[in-house]
Each structure stands twice: as C-alpha cells, then as structure tokens.
Amino acid sequence: MSVDVKTDNALFELTLRMGDNALILGQQVSAWCGHAPVLEEDIALANTALDLIGQTTLWLGLAGEIEGKGRRADDLAFLRDTRAFRNALIVEQPNGNFGQTLMRQFLFDAWHLPMLTALKSSADKRVADIAEKSAKEAAYHLERSEDLIIRLGDGSDESRRRMQYALDGLWPFAGELTLADEIDAALATRGLAPALADIQTQHVERIRAVLKAATLKPPEGAPIRKGGKAGMHSEHLGFILADMQWLQRAYPGATW
C-alpha cells in the first residue's frame, strides 16, 4: 500500500546528488585497496573511501527520510538503476592509472570542500549537520590530493607527463560540479544550498593555484561534459552498479 507523501523534491535531489557523488567516488577509490603504488597510499585511499562511504550513509539516509517512502540508505544505494543516480560524471570516470585517480580526486575535493563548507549554513539543520562532519574529512582529502598533484606535476618528466594527461582527460568533467540547474537555483533561493556560482569561483581559484604550483596547464576551450546530475550518465556507471549491487540483486530480500 503506498501512502501519498509530499516529497520536498529539491531537497531530495540535493541529498541524492551529495550522497551519490560520495558513493560512486568511494566505490571507485575502494577498488585500489591492496593495489596502490606504496603502502602509505593503500592506507590513505582506504581512508578516503571509508570517509566517503560514511558520508554516503548520512546523505542517502537523509534522502530516504525526505522522500518519505520508507527507502533506507541501502535501498537507495543498492536498488536504484543508472538513470536514478544523481552523481556528477566526474566520479564515474574510470580509475585509470594512479595519476588519473589522483587527478579525479583533486578536481572533486577542490569542489567538495567549499560546497560542504557552504552547506554548513544550510537552512535545513539535518543538511548542515552532515556538512559539518563531512567538511572536516573533505579538508583532509583536499590537503592530501593537492599536495600529491603538486609533487607529481613538479616531479619527474614522466610523472609530469602523466599528470598532464590525466588533467587533459578529466578537466571537461570538472565544470559540471558547479553548473547550476533549476534545482540548484531553487535550493539557493530557499537558503538550503549555496549559489553554485560562488562555489565555482572558489573551485576554479583553488584549481588554478594548485595547477600552477604543479606546473600543469588546463586544456583550453574544452567543453563542459555534463548530465550526471540529471541522471544522464556515461556508460561507465552501469558497470560500477553491476559490481556494487550484485549481491543485493542476486539474492532479493536477503539481509546481510
């Protein structure tokens, strides 16, 4: 029996976007466990993934609450199909080599921290509370990823070449994170989330400063690749979900 509940759709979308970004990136980063170039990186990446999965639980838990249809965080994570995911395209881009994983992380972290910092002032206290906790973790992630981008960009010829290659490939996906649509505009008007134009300024400034120190150059004139926030994904996401959701799909209704 379905109960007719009026969902705050914009707020629901916000929590899905935040939660799905954390989930898909956490899922991808977790695949490095045991395969990183040095032991310290195995530990650091597991730590990052762990933070992101923890944040996912909070965001998707809140999303289920806002939706009001009885879906829990696990239902949202494991039982939605591709078109219902709201993560930006950048987080579903393949791990590639370690340089690509780091560049993806950096471009994401440089958005994540100012976004979460702004969400601490959200008019919805539940959102503000999650942002408060997550911003501390994101600050650490950014500190780590930007340090590595600088050291590898301004490292050997080979490491610089690889980081530039990673940047060229991922740069077009960075813009979607701060590209506002109607939902973002509505959220900003209601004081639930920041105006993304402000976050964009911070995102771009941070990236430019770090890339300069890393001796890397963003490609010029690259168009923004977008769609994930609205459920239009790349082909990669289906495989990520096939892997992640397999047990839940293969044994419907089982508890683990």
Place this chain on the structure above:
Amino acid sequence: MYAQEVKSTGKGVKSLEEMEPQERAFQEKIDADIKIEPKEWMPEGYRKTLIRQISQHAHSEIVGQLPEGNWITRAPTLERKAILLAKVQDEAGHGLYLYCAAETLGISRDQMTEQLLSGKAKYSSIFNYPTLTWADIGAIGWLVDGAAIMNQVPLQRCSYGPYSRAMVRICKEESFHQRQGYDIMMKLVKGTTEQKEMAQDALNRWWQPSLMMFGPSDKDSVHSAQSMAWGIKQNTNDELRQKFVDQTVPQAEYLGLTVPDPDLRWNEEKGGYDFGEVDWSEFYEVLKGNGPCNAERMAARQKAWNDGAWFREGLMAHAKKREARKVAAE
C-alpha cells in the same frame, strides 16, 4: 599469524655453559623476560630469524589485503563495505608497523619488498585460497583472524621489544576483525536457505587451510626449539592448533554449522577435541607456489609495484628539486 616454517639459523640450542660471555648475557636477559632492544648486541642467528619471521608476517598482511579486498566493491550493504574497508586498511597498517619493526634489525622496506616480489620471501599459505562468495569474508574474519589471534597473543611477549610492541597494537585490532567475521556468519545462518548453504560451504573450504596456518606438525617442525629458546616463539604449532580447534568447534556449533572433519570428537580425557590429520601435502604444495591463487597474488603485488614506479620516482624527483631550491635560496 602469518609466519609458517620460519627457518631458524641457530645451530641447535646451546646451553648457557657453552656460550661466550656476550651471548650468555643475552640469553640470561631473555630467560629473565627482559626485552631485547634494537641497538643491543644479539646473535646473528637471532637477528636473521627475526627478520625472516617479521618480514614474513608483514608480507602476509600485505598480500592478505587481496582476498578480502576482492569483495570490497561487492560488499552487500554500506555498513559491511565500511567495515571491510576499515579491516583491510588495518591490515595495511599492520604491514607498516611490522616493516618498521623489521627495519630496526637492519633491513630496509625496499629490500623486503624485493624479496617478496622475487618469491624469495614467503607469506602465509592461507592467502593463496580464493574468496568465492560473501560468506568467505565472514569465514576469513572468523577462522583466519581467529587463528591469527591464537598465534599473535603469545607474540606480544616476544623477546624482541619492537616486535612485541607491534603485536600489542595488532592484537587489539585483530579481535575486532574476528568479531566482525563471526557477525557476518551469524547473519548468514539466520538468513535464507541459500545464505546458510553459502556459510557452510565457506566453512568447508576454509577449515583445513586455517589449521595449516599454525605450520607443520611439531614432529616435522625443525625450527621450533631454537626460536623457543630465544623467546621468539612461545608455544609449539600443535599446541596452538589444538587451542584453536577447541575454541572454534563450539562457535561452529552455535552457528549451526558442521565442521568438515569426520574424525572430530570430544576427548574427555585430554579435555580437548581429537581431529583429523591435516593434508600436509596440500600445505607444502601451496608453500611451493602451487596453491589455487599463488600466481594471482604475486601478479597483483608485482603489478601494483611496477605500475607505481613512476609515482615513487616522481615523488623522489620532486623532493630533490625542492632540496635544490632550498639550497639555492640559502
């Protein structure tokens, strides 16, 4: 525990009377339960045995990330994913403390890594078995970490200070690992028929390999006596194996699972279980590199190391540049 068949380089156990004054003073310290610290004199055999044992233990933690890491992306709930990530991360952390402990004996982490990748250094046989279902993650936590704890608790009293202190930290985390493994099993046996079957199948496959973790039978274990005299080893392989069986069988009964051993029965007289002989031919085959996943585990570690060469070199190059800039600025 993850050191099996560690070759001891001592040439038979000497009595105190046969020792030179320096060695005698060293042995007396051990006998008095005083820890040996990195800068103190120690017999070369003691140093070498410890390097072998600690590095084998460290390598096991590193390779041990792989069978469980195999299920991180497929963990069935967000909570299970987070717990498994934390566990595998702990293992990498254990590897790190252990490499540091071994480094105090005069070997570098790069040298140890090179020995692992060339196949010269060993790691525990247990990690050469595949994780085929989610229940294997439960079984590993319950049985493999259970066996590890059995072996590692006494190592907290090891005569070598840095190893002993590393083990104190490690043991705390291992008992959390074992509990989460048992918790996975509990959920499965209370679940659907398919989940119960999955749990029983995992026990069937992991039981014997877990018993092998304690190393060969005492009658075939040639390196134990010297290691025990040096306070590196506190109990024999068979003692620990017996303890493990005695602890684990009631846990299996509580889960409603059957231990796959037709010879298993309670022996009132000894106050413990009698159990069937382990298939030692399989154990030696796995140690030789012929287990079901030896090739895959080594390939994964080699790939991680080789693919990461540019990363490590890039960081070194940056450190050199920074140093040069600092010098130029002065």
